[in-house]
Amino acid sequence: WRDRPKWARVTLRRHYPQWQGVYNVGFRAVINDPKKAAEVLKVPAPLPKKPLKFGTTEENEVDLSQYKSKNPNEMIINGGFDFPYREKGGVNAGDMIAWKTNKNNFEVWNTGENGAPKLNSRGKETGRQIEIADGGNAPFDVWQVFRIPESFPRASGVLTFEAWPRKRQECTVNVYVNARLVASKKLEGADGVWTKNTLEVPNLSAGQTVKVLFRENGEESLGWHLDDVSFILSKKK
Numbered sequence: 001w002r003d004r005p006k007w008a009r010v011t012l013r014r015h016y017p018q019w020q021g022v023y024n025v026g027f028r029a030v031i032n033d034p035k036k037a038a039e040v041l042k043v044p045a046p047l048p049k050k051p052l053k054f055g056t057t058e059e060n061e062v063d064l065s066q067y068k069s070k071n072p073n074e075m076i077i078n079g080g081f082d083f084p085y086r087e088k089g090g091v092n093a094g095d096m097i098a099w100k101t102n103k104n105n106f107e108v109w110n111t112g113e114n115g116a117p118k119l120n121s122r123g124k125e126t127g128r129q130i131e132i133a134d135g136g137n138a139p140f141d142v143w144q145v146f147r148i149p150e151s152f153p154r155a156s157g158v159l160t161f162e163a164w165p166r167k168r169q170e171c172t173v174n175v176y177v178n179a180r181l182v183a184s185k186k187l188e189g190a191d192g193v194w195t196k197n198t199l200e201v202p203n204l205s206a207g208q209t210v211k212v213l214f215r216e217n218g219e220e221s222l223g224w225h226l227d228d229v230s231f232i233l234s235k236k237k
Contacts, residue, residue, distance in 0.1 A: 067097050071232070075146045075157070075210070079229040081108060081130050102141045107131045109225065116225060120162050120194040126227055129162075132171055132216040133223025142226070143213035150206045154236040157201040159212060163189040164225040169218025175201050176211040187214075187224050194227070204233070 016022050031037045067077050077098035084095055090105040099106070111125050112118040120126050132140055148155060159175060171187040182201060189195040204210070212231060216223045 064098055072151075073233045075148075075231040075233060076144060076212070076229050077146075079161075080227060081106070081128050099142060099144050101143075102139070106142070107133070116166075117164055117193055120228065121196040126162070126194065129164075129225050129227035131166065131223055131225050132214055133167070133169065133218065133221055138217045138219065140216040140223070141213055142215075143211055144229075145209060145211045146231070148204050148206050148208045148210065148233070152204070152233050152235055153206050155204040155206075155233045156236055157204055157210070157231055157233050159183075159199040159201060159229075159231045161197050161229040162194045162227040163187045163197055164194045164227075165189040165191065165223075166225055167218070167220055167222030169216055169220065169223045171214070171216045171218070171224045173197070173199060174213045174215065175199065176213065177201070177204065177208050179209075179211075189224065194225075201231075 064077050067083055068074075069077075069079075078096070081096070081099070083097040084091060086108055090107050092105050093101050093103060096106050107130060109116055109129050109131060111127055116126070116129070118125055130142065132142060159173070161173070163171075165171075165187075168191075173185050173187060174181055175183040182203075183199055185197065185199045188197055201210075210231070212229070214226060
């Protein structure tokens with residue numbers, strides 16, 4: 001479907017390494033009599049819609065269940081920004097698993113890169129993280145959306161995340177439920193170390209859409225680093 005006809009002949013052979021993702025293989029069907037083909041060939045039934053196997057409503061055409069936590073109460077997917085894997089550099093906005101941004105890419109850092117603190121607030125290596133900054137082109141938003149499962153008719157949530165200020169810009173985290181702001185907090189972090197932040201989100205119920213959004217409003221290219229985002233649900237009686 002992608003190659004020109006001269007490179008899509010039946011006699012053409014092309015080698016692919018085992019590690020390479022292959023997408024341009026297949027065959028072409030040549031129809032010389034469209035009228036006859038229309039009489040013989042039946043219109044196929046539409047494919048069934050893929051069921052929603054995870055919480056986020058913005059990604060309902062993609063199955064992200066392989067990235068979901070084994071903890072059934074955890075709503076955030078890819079909270080450590082580990083997927084897709086990159087040795088260094090950024091990740092295109094459309095490639096970061098489960099997360100969205102209003103910019104073209106995510107700036108991804110690895111453990112200790114460019115002087116970043118290697119250990120988080122629990123004394124463990126940070127692994128990968130993102131920087132919330134965009135050269136002064138504020139606001140810079142990073143968010144994830146999920147839906148409260150039916151198994152939680154009444155619930156509350158606890159949002160936690162690790163933050164480290166590379167530069168003390170104006171950064172906040174906002175939580176929206178059904179598009180209404182219900183909780184907000186300024187990111188807290190100590191210079192030179194990672195700090196754990198906690199935000200409680202009460203009065204949740206099954207079927208509600210929750211959006212967790214991190215926003216940077218600074219005017220410089222340096223901002224905050226974010227890692228280990230988690231949103232744990234607990235049932236209310």
